[in-house]
Amino acid sequence: MSDVTADRLQSFGTTIFTEMSALARRTGAIDLGQGFPDVDGPSEVIEVAARALREGPNQYAPARGAGELRQAVAEHQRRFYGIELDPETQVQATVGATEGIAAALLGLGNPGDAVIVFEPYYDCYAAGPAMAGLTRRTVSLRPPDFGLDVEALRAAAMSDPADSDDRRPARFLILNSPHNPTGKIFGRAELEAIAAVCREFDLIAICDEVYEHLAFDAEHVPLATLDGMAERTLTVSSAGKTFALTGWKVGWVTGPAPLVAAVAAAKQYLTFSGHGPLQQGIAHALAMPDAYFDGARDALRGKRDRLCAGLSAAGLDVLRPQGGYFATVDIRSIGEHDGRAFCRDLPERAGVVAVPVVAFYDDEAVGLPLVRFAFCKRDEVIDEAAARLAEMRGGS
Numbered sequence: 001m002s003d004v005t006a007d008r009l010q011s012f013g014t015t016i017f018t019e020m021s022a023l024a025r026r027t028g029a030i031d032l033g034q035g036f037p038d039v040d041g042p043s044e045v046i047e048v049a050a051r052a053l054r055e056g057p058n059q060y061a062p063a064r065g066a067g068e069l070r071q072a073v074a075e076h077q078r079r080f081y082g083i084e085l086d087p088e089t090q091v092q093a094t095v096g097a098t099e100g101i102a103a104a105l106l107g108l109g110n111p112g113d114a115v116i117v118f119e120p121y122y123d124c125y126a127a128g129p130a131m132a133g134l135t136r137r138t139v140s141l142r143p144p145d146f147g148l149d150v151e152a153l154r155a156a157a158m159s160d161p162a163d164s165d166d167r168r169p170a171r172f173l174i175l176n177s178p179h180n181p182t183g184k185i186f187g188r189a190e191l192e193a194i195a196a197v198c199r200e201f202d203l204i205a206i207c208d209e210v211y212e213h214l215a216f217d218a219e220h221v222p223l224a225t226l227d228g229m230a231e232r233t234l235t236v237s238s239a240g241k242t243f244a245l246t247g248w249k250v251g252w253v254t255g256p257a258p259l260v261a262a263v264a265a266a267k268q269y270l271t272f273s274g275h276g277p278l279q280q281g282i283a284h285a286l287a288m289p290d291a292y293f294d295g296a297r298d299a300l301r302g303k304r305d306r307l308c309a310g311l312s313a314a315g316l317d318v319l320r321p322q323g324g325y326f327a328t329v330d331i332r333s334i335g336e337h338d339g340r341a342f343c344r345d346l347p348e349r350a351g352v353v354a355v356p357v358v359a360f361y362d363d364e365a366v367g368l369p370l371v372r373f374a375f376c377k378r379d380e381v382i383d384e385a386a387a388r389l390a391e392m393r394g395g396s
């Protein structure tokens with residue numbers, strides 16, 4: 001049968017993560033492609049969920065999410081950021097951050113509305129708007145420092161810089177900090193500039209903060225805490241990265257009640273509700289003492305340092321991440337220029353899988369020489385991957 005996929009999804013194909021993970025399985029290479037830890041999160045959290053599986057609740061959770069989870073999310077936002085939320089009306093549980101972002105776009109967007117995304121972008125910031133019938137306007141973050149170009153952002157807010165016919169202001173901005181894939185943490189001055197553009201153009205900000213607890217070198221500041229932003233910001237997060245439980249797909253969206261109600265309106269017809277027993281586990285996880293959050297961050301910082309040292313030793317120019325799960329390199333330092341071809345050949349050449357960052361850029365010329373490696377892996381796995389990369393260099 002010919003390709004029957006809907007037109008709006010034609011350009012997306014299989015995600016780069018699926019493609020690269022399949023390559024890792026086929027070749028037996030070390031998978032530093034997809035961002036999942038190779039050690040599961042806290043056993044006490046798994047135990048709480050296991051108990052809920054054995055003893056219930058095992059029937060549909062409320063559409064807004066288990067009360068315990070909504071309460072825990074509200075308490076978490078107050079404890080870490082001083083954000084006050086009503087768990088009844090300002091918290092929506094979702095099936096991962098991915099569903100939260102999709103539900104926000106579907107619940108608030110009208111066909112043709114424009115969404116500003118910073119590139120490189122997490123891939124669902126392209127597919128999500130497409131599924132909701134929205135258009136994407138990208139603003140490039142360029143290596144080596146991935147700094148914010150405020151003028152480019154203002155231009156994108158006013159009208160589509162790439163389409164002279166589209167003179168409408170944008171309606172949404174998606175911000176991801178700490179950022180995948182670069183590990184950039186948007187600093188306060190950059191956030192102030194973004195907030196000013198949101199206020200000037202009346203944008204709704206959708207903030208993906210799934211790496212909020214993995215900020216190593218700079219403070220993570222939620223955009224919602226800046227002046228005039230609480231009423232126009234939806235904050236999206238999830239348990240996967242913070243608690244090394246990416247397979248659970250427990251996420252949440254918080255913000256002003258009318259915006260959260262619009263998210264809920266879409267979410268109820270996507271999945272209705274999430275996984276009740278797992279929501280119990282994450283309600284427990286969110287209330288763990290500071291020592292857990294500090295320990296998880298410090299352990300990941302150590303892995304960041306380890307992988308970056310290994311990549312540098314292999315001759316790769318590392319664009320050092322400030323947070324998150326990933327380190328990006330510029331392969332021109334080893335005489336290569338095409339990250340896509342490099343990643344396709346890497347399992348064969350070195351027995352390692354990485355992801356070409358160009359998959360997250362509309363402007364291919366900027367992203368082509370960049371390659372992303374995940375460091376959320378056991379130390380011996382990181383060391384072995386680094387050794388293989390160094391050997392490849394030595395042997396090439």
Ligand SMILES: Cc1ncc(COP(=O)(O)O)c(C=O)c1O
Pocket residue numbers: 035095096097098099122176179180208210237238239240246249250251
């Ligand atoms: C920036 C970003 N947002 C969202 C997600 C997905 O989150 P979830 O698994 O909670 O849907 C990821 C996973 O890699 C991510 O990197």
